Amino acid sequence: MRETLHEAPDRHAAPLASLCVGRLLLAVPLRDLQSLEPILDVDRQNRDGRSAGTIELRTGPCPVFCVDEALTVVGEPSPDQRICAILAGGEAGSFGIICSAVESLGGDALASFDVPACMAAADSPIDGLALHGRRVFCRTTGAALARFVTTGSADEPERLLEELDPGADEVFA
Amino acid sequence: MSAKGWLLSIRGRTHVAVGARELVYVLPEEPEIHGVPLAPAPTPGVIVWENRVVPLIDVALRLGMADEGTGNLTTTLAGMHYFVAIVAFAGDDLLDVGVELGALILTKVPEQVEVSDHQGRELPPEFEPHAELFASCFEHPELGAVPILDLTRLFASSGYRHERAGAHAWMSVQ
Numbered sequence: 001m002r003e004t005l006h007e008a009p010d011r012h013a014a015p016l017a018s019l020c021v022g023r024l025l026l027a028v029p030l031r032d033l034q035s036l037e038p039i040l041d042v043d044r045q046n047r048d049g050r051s052a053g054t055i056e057l058r059t060g061p062c063p064v065f066c067v068d069e070a071l072t073v074v075g076e077p078s079p080d081q082r083i084c085a086i087l088a089g090g091e092a093g094s095f096g097i098i099c100s101a102v103e104s105l106g107g108d109a110l111a112s113f114d115v116p117a118c119m120a121a122a123d124s125p126i127d128g129l130a131l132h133g134r135r136v137f138c139r140t141t142g143a144a145l146a147r148f149v150t151t152g153s154a155d156e157p158e159r160l161l162e163e164l165d166p167g168a169d170e171v172f173a
Numbered sequence: 174m175s176a177k178g179w180l181l182s183i184r185g186r187t188h189v190a191v192g193a194r195e196l197v198y199v200l201p202e203e204p205e206i207h208g209v210p211l212a213p214a215p216t217p218g219v220i221v222w223e224n225r226v227v228p229l230i231d232v233a234l235r236l237g238m239a240d241e242g243t244g245n246l247t248t249t250l251a252g253m254h255y256f257v258a259i260v261a262f263a264g265d266d267l268l269d270v271g272v273e274l275g276a277l278i279l280t281k282v283p284e285q286v287e288v289s290d291h292q293g294r295e296l297p298p299e300f301e302p303h304a305e306l307f308a309s310c311f312e313h314p315e316l317g318a319v320p321i322l323d324l325t326r327l328f329a330s331s332g333y334r335h336e337r338a339g340a341h342a343w344m345s346v347q
Binding site for chain 2: 071113119136
């Protein structure tokens with residue numbers, strides 16, 4: 001359950017990478033951050049309905065997404081967003097998020113909190129909050145962020161089915 | 174019997190109340206609000222208080238008594254001087270988490286109020302759609318009906334998700 005504001009010390013250990021998008025500070029596990037690329041390398045010719053373009057990696061073209069402070073996928077980065085953070089998106093593969101700054105956050109100085117119940121949203125990729133000094137970071141993972149920017153929901157297909165029809169698994173088991 | 178509490182102005186002449194021990198602190202200045210993406214409009218972000226992350230609720234918006242606008246708190250409160258009160262409430266019994274903290278947006282400094290048993294009354298119709306968020310209601314001699322917030326339920330529900338079972342009222346004057 002992640003419905004209280006109590007600290008979750010078990011999540012302190014893994015170091016995080018912070019991605020700055022306007023006033024929004026996202027924190028992903030540092031292991032999910034694969035590389036940083038200049039925005040100039042993004043090929044805008046290959047943009048589609050959601051992605052802002054692609055960037056060529058050794059493994060092939062990688063979709064790049066641009067989001068605003070509300071995590072809405074937008075077509076154009078703001079002028080201060082000059083960095084493309086390449087993240088591991090789990091089954092979705094690598095993808096890029098355009099941001100204005102990236103830094104690593106030591107796990108020791110972080111206090112982690114659950115998302116308050118009154119702020120919970122079923123389709124949100126934010127799975128916790130982290131406090132570092134006076135700064136508050138919204139915790140997510142590369143995989144959840146990839147699902148969200150590509151589909152508009154961080155829910156895994158299995159979880160969506162379960163919410164629509166609880167108990168369906170038992171019927172078909 | 175009587176009980177002490179705090180009268181909270183949430184917009185215009187709309188007031189709600191909380192128990193005397195539920196109001197912990199009123200911030201002297203408008204705090205920095207850290208937005209949480211995709212959070213519902215009445216709960217636009219969190220504040221940092223005493224090294225804790227505290228969720229902020231605009232009760233007027235939560236009760237549908239203020240215009241949501243774009244859902245952006247900065248827009249909603251633009252040009253409005255407001256106060257932020259830190260409140261404490263019982264955590265979810267099911268999770269055994271003890272006391273939790275939350276923050277409420279107010280338009281005036283809270284006033285102390287003492288309520289006696291005979292002041293109890295029915296919840297007025299305008300609050301009925303959100304009856305689950307109130308522990309009870311009393312008649313104020315000047316303001317009329319003043320509902321008493323059930324903070325546990327207020328902070329346990331986002332407004333568009335199902336209420337969780339197990340929440341209970343902390344203060345009742347009836």
